[in-house]
Amino acid sequence: VGLGSAVVEREADANRIREQLKRLTRDTHLAGTNANRDLAEYVLDQFRAFGLEEVKLHSYDVLLSYPSNFDPDTSTTDSAHGQQSEVLLMLPNGTSVAASVEEPPLDAFEAAKARQVPDAFNAYSPAGSVEGEYVYANYGRDQDFEELKALGVDVRDKIVLARYGQIFRGDKTKAAASHGAIGLLIFSDPSMYARVGGDAAKDMKSMQLGTFPHSWWLPPGGVQRGSLFMRDGDPLTPGYPAVKEAYRIEEDSDEAGLPAIVTQPISYADAAKMLAAMRGPVVPSDAWVGGLNVEYRLTSAPVRVAEEKDEKEEERSARMRVVVRNKMATRSIVDVSGVIRGVEEPDRMVILGNHRDAWTFGAVDPNSGTATMLEVARLLGLAKQRGWRPRRSIVFLSHDAEEYGIIGSTEWTQEFRASLSSGAVAYLNVDIAVQGSHVPRVSSTPNLSPLIFEVAKSISAPGLTKSLYDVWLERLPGDDGLPWVRKVGGGSDYMPFLQTLGVPSCDLRYDYDRFPEPNVTISSYPTYHSVHDQFNWMASFGDPGFKYHAVIAELWAKVALELAGRDVVPLVYGRYAERLSKYAESLAQRSFLAEHQIDPAMLTAAIKSFSDGAHSFSKQVAAVLAERPLSDLRVRQLSDRAMQAERALLAPEGLPGRPFLKHIVYAPSLHDSYAGDAFAGINDAIFVKDVELVKRQISVATLIVLRAARLLKGGVFY
Secondary structure, X not given: OHHHHHHHHHHOOHHHHHHHHHHHOOOOOOOOOHHXXXXXXXXXXXXXXXXXXXXEEEEEEEEEEEEOOEEOOOOEEOOOOOOOOEEEEEOOOOOEXXXXXXXXXXXXXXXXXXXXXXXXXXXXXXXXXXXXXXXXXXXXXXXXXXXXXXOOOOOOOOEEEEEXXXXXXXXXXXXXXXXXXXXXXEEOOHHHHOOOOHHHHOOHHHHHHOOOOOOOOOOOOOOOOEEOOOOOOOOOOOOOOOOOOOOOOOOOOHHHXXXXXXXXXXXXXXXXXXXXXXXXOEOOOHHHOOOOOOOOEOEOOOOOOHHHOOOOOHHHOOEEEEEEOEEEEEEEEEEEEEEEOOOOEEEEEEEEEEEOXXXXXXXXXXXXXXXXXXXXXXXXXXXXXXXXXXXEEEEEEEEOOHHHHOHHHHHHHHHOHHHHHHHEEEEEEOOOOEOOOOEEEEEEOOOOHHHHHHHHHOOEOOOOOOEHHHHHHHHOEOOOOOEOOEOOOOOOOHHHHHHOOOOOEEEEEEEOOOOOOOOOOOOOOOOOOOOOOOHHHHHHHHOOOOHHHHHHHHHHHHHHHHHHHOOOOOOOOHHHHHHHHHHHHHHHOOHHHHHOOOOOHHHHHHHHHHHHHHHHHHHHHHHHHHOOOOOXXXXXXXXXXXXXXXXXXXXXXXXXXXXXXXXXXXXXXXXEEEEEEEOHHHHHHHHOOOHHHHHHHHHHHHHHHHHHHHHHHOOOOO
8 A cells, every 4th residue: 555655645646637538528429439439548558658558449339329320430510310309399480490409619729629519419319390389397307297187287298498516317207208298398597507606697699798718617509418228227228237148139129228208408508588478477486597687587478277168279378399319319328447456355346436428518527536536547557667566456437338327337236247146345436536626525335434534634735734524524524524415326337236246336427616605505616517527627717737636546546456456455434333323323214114104124133233233333343444364264254254244235135116126225216227226125115106016125135134134243254
């Protein structure tokens, strides 16, 4: 650990990261394109140049989705390839206004690369044409549709207009379809993506002057792309790697899980025109009001009871036509791996992962992470050249097609499941390295948190006389006197490692201030998944000196070094027990349990046994480490149990209705695939109001926590 850590501290180079990011983002590189394969070859060459071993490409043939006028072979958008999608607002006076599915270039770089940029689209939206009245549904959540229903607004056979934020976009499509909508338009409202304020918010021309390229905010013509796929991995080869031997199911099968209704993202400039044309009732509360200078209404036509219907009413109401022209294509994607082999335990692996594919240029998501990973690989390769080797192997992974549905990492884990199940110590993900300069943001299983805290105390915060840990605790305190660590939810490449293999996992990044004003939450950095997620944005607004990239490189590398280098793997379960207790306390307060006289006492007792096991395990580790000479066998046994305790928290059958999610403590929320949920099976059952399923899931969680407790305590039988 010592030599490797010293090299990282002395030689981490912000300027090298800057130059790597500039190289990585000079062209668009969607998954499945030749451009992204070329980038895989670049990463491969860099890994080799840095001295990594066993450097390989791993190819999978998977189902992807593109606008019909985009050619993935040449990465060009052209009418010669196919027709463009259309969104048409039809006004009562007989005129119509077309929304743009292209983002206007705003600097010389974007103008020069315009033909490479795919039109705004939502991947896996079915192709199709719909027309009808439209309804504004706030964030498009289940509770928003329920509120519309209570207000007498029927979305059946209507097109829904909803704003991005709060939940995963695929959940919005799912909710709209389940309530009978025929199509969905999604826009990035200025309340979250362009909070310019004052006079600048009065009209689109003023908004343009207050947004990119003049500030970090999303300009009026900006559009967020993104996938709607609700599962992980190739849709057509569930459970198995998408190699030539794999059986492929039909695209239109229920098992494939593809979206049901046409969905198209639009700009807030176009959304403003649609909202302004609405004649129905105003929204029920300020919670439905965004940042556009229009009155937010619920329906394009007045809500009316049947006996009051005016035969000419429909003619006087705005309508919408949405024509989505997406195409499905089986394309080759490529993961890249490289290894620094361990000396004592080469079959045990600490894995560092980042995805490489982007919707456009990807300066923040994901290539801030890619550039940072390449710097970490360079630093550890340099330490290896100077004589250092880790105890356990360190693996670097550059994943593909994460944006489409965590596909590359899922296929890779499916292919190498056997060795990963026995040998993966931890998976350390950096999807985005830097999306702001306010505070570290960590999502993690609790067994990794103490080590991350420890390492953060050894790193200086940029521009301050404080440690990274001190800034984290001061600006983002948790509920236990420690920095806030997010639950591990969905949305990135740790998913298959944690959910199917039970590998302790985390995601590290530097974040912006998500709560800049009272009652204001910014869900994502403003240019997320737009054409403006490019190098000039990062160099001007995200991290001009690239010092926060260097900090994340140091944090990432040092956590990996400790996991790969210490005698016993430093996975701590006392912290896990504390979080389980918190989750159980919160669960016990759910009114549904009291209403149906359901007592989760046995789960609370199981967590107490888990806590006792964690304490016992810590004492066993201390005793073995105090022995001289150290027993290699006993050290290995303790490390294996530390790894296996996380795996013991998997349910073989998975969560109800979601068998691909197997972790009983952490999983994506049923109604927001981005958010992490604790005891997700129980909360899912409460959400659908199934009393017997709640009881069953409490029993399942209890038995699995007891199993993990026995493993921690030790003995022949777990």
